[in-house]
Amino acid sequence: xxxxxxxxxxxxxxxxxxxxxxxxxxxxxxxxxxxxxxxxxxxxxxxxxxxxxxxxxxxxxxxxxxxxxxxxxxxxxxxxxxxxxxxxxxxxxxxxxxxxxxxxxxxxxxxxxxxxxxxxxxxxxxxxxxxxxxxxxxxxxxxxxxxxxxxxxxxxxxxxxxxxxxxxxxxxxxxxxxxxxxxxxxxxxxxxxxxxxxxxxxxxxxxxxxxxxxxxxxxxxxxxxxxxxxxxxxxxxxxxxxxxxxxxxxxxxxxxxxxxxxxxxxxxxxxxxxxxxxxxxxxxxxxxxxxxxxxxxxxxxxxxxxxxxxxxxxxxxxxxxxxxxxxxxxxxxxxxxxxxxxxxxxxxxxxxxxxxxxxxxxxxxxxxxxxxxxxxx
Amino acid sequence: xxxxxxxxxxxxxxxxxxxxxxxxxxxxxxxxxxxxxxxxxxxxxxxxxxxxxxxxxxxxxxxxxxxxxxxxxxxxxxxxxxxxxxxxxxxxxxxxxxxxxxxxxxxxxxxxxxxxxxxxxxxxxxxxxxxxxxxxxxxxxxxxxxxxxxxxxxxxxxxxxxxxxxxxxxxxxxxxxxxxxxxxxxxxxxxxxxxxxxxxxxxxxxxxxxxxxxxxxxxxxxxxxxxxxxxxxxxxxxxxxxxxxxxxxxxxxxxxxxxxxxxxxxxxxxxxxxxxxxxxxxxxxxxxxxxxxxxxxxxxxxxxxxxxxxxxxxxxxxxxxxxxxxxxxxxxxxxxxxxxxxxxxxxxxxxxxxxxxxxxxxxxxxxxxxxxxxxxx
Numbered sequence: 001x002x003x004x005x006x007x008x009x010x011x012x013x014x015x016x017x018x019x020x021x022x023x024x025x026x027x028x029x030x031x032x033x034x035x036x037x038x039x040x041x042x043x044x045x046x047x048x049x050x051x052x053x054x055x056x057x058x059x060x061x062x063x064x065x066x067x068x069x070x071x072x073x074x075x076x077x078x079x080x081x082x083x084x085x086x087x088x089x090x091x092x093x094x095x096x097x098x099x100x101x102x103x104x105x106x107x108x109x110x111x112x113x114x115x116x117x118x119x120x121x122x123x124x125x126x127x128x129x130x131x132x133x134x135x136x137x138x139x140x141x142x143x144x145x146x147x148x149x150x151x152x153x154x155x156x157x158x159x160x161x162x163x164x165x166x167x168x169x170x171x172x173x174x175x176x177x178x179x180x181x182x183x184x185x186x187x188x189x190x191x192x193x194x195x196x197x198x199x200x201x202x203x204x205x206x207x208x209x210x211x212x213x214x215x216x217x218x219x220x221x222x223x224x225x226x227x228x229x230x231x232x233x234x235x236x237x238x239x240x241x242x243x244x245x246x247x248x249x250x251x252x253x254x255x256x257x258x259x260x261x262x263x264x265x266x267x268x269x270x271x272x273x274x275x276x277x278x279x280x281x282x283x284x285x286x287x288x289x290x291x292x293x294x295x296x297x298x299x300x301x302x303x304x305x306x307x308x309x310x311x312x313x314x315x316x317x318x319x320x321x322x323x324x325x326x327x328x329x330x331x332x333x334x335x336x337x338x339x340x341x342x343x344x345x346x347x348x349x350x351x352x353x354x355x356x357x358x359x360x361x362x363x364x365x366x367x368x369x370x371x372x373x374x375x376x377x
Numbered sequence: 378x379x380x381x382x383x384x385x386x387x388x389x390x391x392x393x394x395x396x397x398x399x400x401x402x403x404x405x406x407x408x409x410x411x412x413x414x415x416x417x418x419x420x421x422x423x424x425x426x427x428x429x430x431x432x433x434x435x436x437x438x439x440x441x442x443x444x445x446x447x448x449x450x451x452x453x454x455x456x457x458x459x460x461x462x463x464x465x466x467x468x469x470x471x472x473x474x475x476x477x478x479x480x481x482x483x484x485x486x487x488x489x490x491x492x493x494x495x496x497x498x499x500x501x502x503x504x505x506x507x508x509x510x511x512x513x514x515x516x517x518x519x520x521x522x523x524x525x526x527x528x529x530x531x532x533x534x535x536x537x538x539x540x541x542x543x544x545x546x547x548x549x550x551x552x553x554x555x556x557x558x559x560x561x562x563x564x565x566x567x568x569x570x571x572x573x574x575x576x577x578x579x580x581x582x583x584x585x586x587x588x589x590x591x592x593x594x595x596x597x598x599x600x601x602x603x604x605x606x607x608x609x610x611x612x613x614x615x616x617x618x619x620x621x622x623x624x625x626x627x628x629x630x631x632x633x634x635x636x637x638x639x640x641x642x643x644x645x646x647x648x649x650x651x652x653x654x655x656x657x658x659x660x661x662x663x664x665x666x667x668x669x670x671x672x673x674x675x676x677x678x679x680x681x682x683x684x685x686x687x688x689x690x691x692x693x694x695x696x697x698x699x700x701x702x703x704x705x706x707x708x709x710x711x712x713x714x715x716x717x718x719x720x721x722x723x724x725x726x727x728x729x730x731x732x733x734x735x736x737x738x739x740x741x742x743x744x745x746x747x748x749x750x751x752x753x754x
Contacts, residue, residue, distance in 0.1 A: 027420060028528065031529075032459065032529050032635075033424060033455040033456070033458040033529075034422040034423055034424040034455055034456055034458075034459045034461065034519070035422070035423045035424070036420050036422055036459070036526060037420060037421040037422075037423065038420055038421070038523075039416050039417075039421055040416075040417050040418070041417070043404060043413050043414060043415055044413070044414040044415070044416055044421055044518075045412070045413055045414075046411055046412045046423075046465070046467060046500070046501065046516070046518060047411040047412070047501070048467045048469050048501065048502055048503055048514070048516055049469070049503050050469040050470075050471050050503045050505055050512070050514055052471045052505065052506065052507045052512065053508070054507075054508035055471070055505065055506050055507060055508060056505070078410040078411055079410075079411060081410040081411075082410050082411045082413070084411065088423070090425045090516060092426070092427040092514050093427070094427050094432070094512065123423070124423065124424070124425065126425055126426050126427045126514075128427055128429065128432065128433070129429065129432050130429045130431075130432060130510070130512070131429065131431035131432060131510060132508075132509055132510070133507070133508060133509070135427070135429065135471065135507070135512045135514075137425070137427055137469050137503075137512075137514030139423070139425055139467060139516045146415075149413060151405065151409055152409050152410075258409075258410055259410060274408070
């Protein structure tokens with residue numbers, strides 16, 4: 001259905017009609033000048049992320065539902081990364097005329113699925129047009145008791161450096177999708193070239209045959225079997241609220257924490273810079289999934305580089321006092337990858353062969369010259 | 378300076394280095410996964426607005442500083458419209474390669490000027506690229522004691538309907554700017570046509586003369602003298618926190634309130650719909666500035682229609698119990714324009730000649746078919 005016919009207010013009503021408020025802190029959601037919230041006993045956490053079509057996502061291989069899910073999750077991830085609990089999501093969308101009411105419903109469905117998983121309310125936002133492309137801006141509001149909040153600046157010398165899950169998989173997922181996209185467009189281009197040729201030659205039988213093949217391209221379904229995990233990591237990442245809960249149960253309070261969105265190297269530099277310290281991490285300790293390793297090999301890429309700089313892992317990077325070593329050891333899905341040092345010692349990677357390299361923060365820079373061309377650099 | 382060379386983190390540092398936190402509720406601003414705020418004794422208000430180039434603003438006549446100022450003010454306006462106090466601003470910007478570091482500095486300068494006026498802190502956000510165009514998403518966080526919050530749904534039969542300031546001026550400002558823009562492009566086109574002709578004829582003297590004139594067009598400065606107020610209302614609107622303060626001083630608590638962004642008619646419908654009531658407003662009571670009236674005349678537009686549907690006034694529309702009539706009467710810059718009726722009576726406009734018309738909510742619909750073509754409809 002055409003969005004213009006429905007109008008902004010009816011569209012918002014349509015999109016938000018099934019929303020049921022889950023948090024007692026959400027006093028008033030969609031439908032007034034502001035959302036109203038109640039946080040008398042804790043601090044309020046607010047984070048915001050902007051996702052632009054062609055830069056942060058590509059609708060040729062991301063559907064609207066996955067996009068909504070991921071957009072919500074990356075914001076929830078920021079609240080978990082402060083050791084907080086996400087409570088409300090404010091959703092702003094600008095879309096051009098390609099989009100229909102059904103697209104917006106899919107987007108909201110994805111957003112809702114992510115929010116439902118963590119008991120978060122969609123509490124408001126803005127819905128408007130853009131000249132070209134889809135723009136999404138999500139703000140997430142959460143809470144934490146003052147003493148529970150974990151900043152980036154609390155790491156101390158000898159602290160252990162830990163990461164949850166595994167690294168580099170989302171980046172390899174993106175490589176797979178990009179490759180299939182270029183294969184697809186290559187085939188379409190080739191068919192179009194042949195079709196033009198056949199038309200010029202007046203070969204009607206061949207024109208019919210090629211037209212048929214070209215139409216068939218819309219059913220193009222690349223075979224990703226065996227690589228599902230990588231695609232899921234790229235298209236449908238999960239915020240690690242489960243790790244936050246388990247750290248709490250285990251009585252572990254990280255000294256510094258953040259989520260890995262731009263790549264481990266880049267995030268480690270943020271923690272070290274803000275905590276005025278250095279670090280040593282061990283290549284052999286980096287958690288890497290089997291599919292990531294195999295696919296990196298296939299793409300002739302260094303898997304360690306992918307794990308260090310790939311980004312979009314949305315895993316948690318945190319430091320704990322060395323005394324918590326055994327408690328962390330007992331946690332599933334958390335790996336100790338190194339330790340914090342004095343600032344003068346810099347940020348170092350110890351390779352498998354014992355060689356030492358300075359860790360360079362070459363995480364994804366969305367403002368760099370080439371970013372819109374290759375998505376990552 | 379080129380933004381790509383600076384990179385995201387250094388750009389953010391550059392833009393936020395002079396920010397000094399003004400509110401005790403702002404515990405941690407720019408530089409972590411979330412901003413952290415403290416609101417133990419009041420409710421938290423959150424509002425978000427998305428502004429897209431070519432839809433909500435036109436950089437041919439809006440400079441970056443004005444854009445920042447306006448983007449901040451329209452969000453502060455939403456917090457005032459709940460009878461709250463704005464405290465923090467979260468700023469997300471996506472820009473294409475046309476923009477340089479200096480543009481971002483101007484934008485932040487405008488944002489800061491608006492924030493400084495109302496003691497608001499810039500507490501975080503996101504800075505990234507877009508494929509084409511500038512996108513701005515602003516979230517404003519504020520506070521209000523629970524009993525002070527004014528929603529849209531509290532209007533009662535016999536309540537007086539009031540508006541601050543005057544209406545329709547921002548819309549007439551937009552008409553002026555659009556006219557000058559088309560005059561400018563018309564002249565450029567005409568010169569280019571003549572230049573092409575002269576070149577074809579090999580008339581070198583005329584080519585030199587026309588080239589000179591074409592270069593001179595970059596100094597094109599339309600004469601807006603006598604219309605400064607209209608331009609200011611369009612380019613540099615003010616959030617009416619002063620009215621909120623004076624209502625409080627006067628001991629007036631509105632029963633319903635919102636700010637006028639889409640036009641008086643549209644907003645009145647929101648209040649009536651949410652409060653389950655109707656309204657009667659009087660054409661003769663609508664506050665209209667002299668420049669607005671003169672310019673509407675010049676454009677052959679009905680000034681009442683402009684005042685009812687123009688939008689972007691960012692004035693406050695509110696209802697008060699009829700017993701507050703004298704208190705409101707004593708307030709500068711607030712006009713009583715009508716009263717609330719039973720729902721069955723609908724939303725009515727009483728014309729100067731006594732005729733009654735149903736008020737139609739034909740405020741700006743940013744999702745309508747023609748919106749990107751003419752900005753307003």
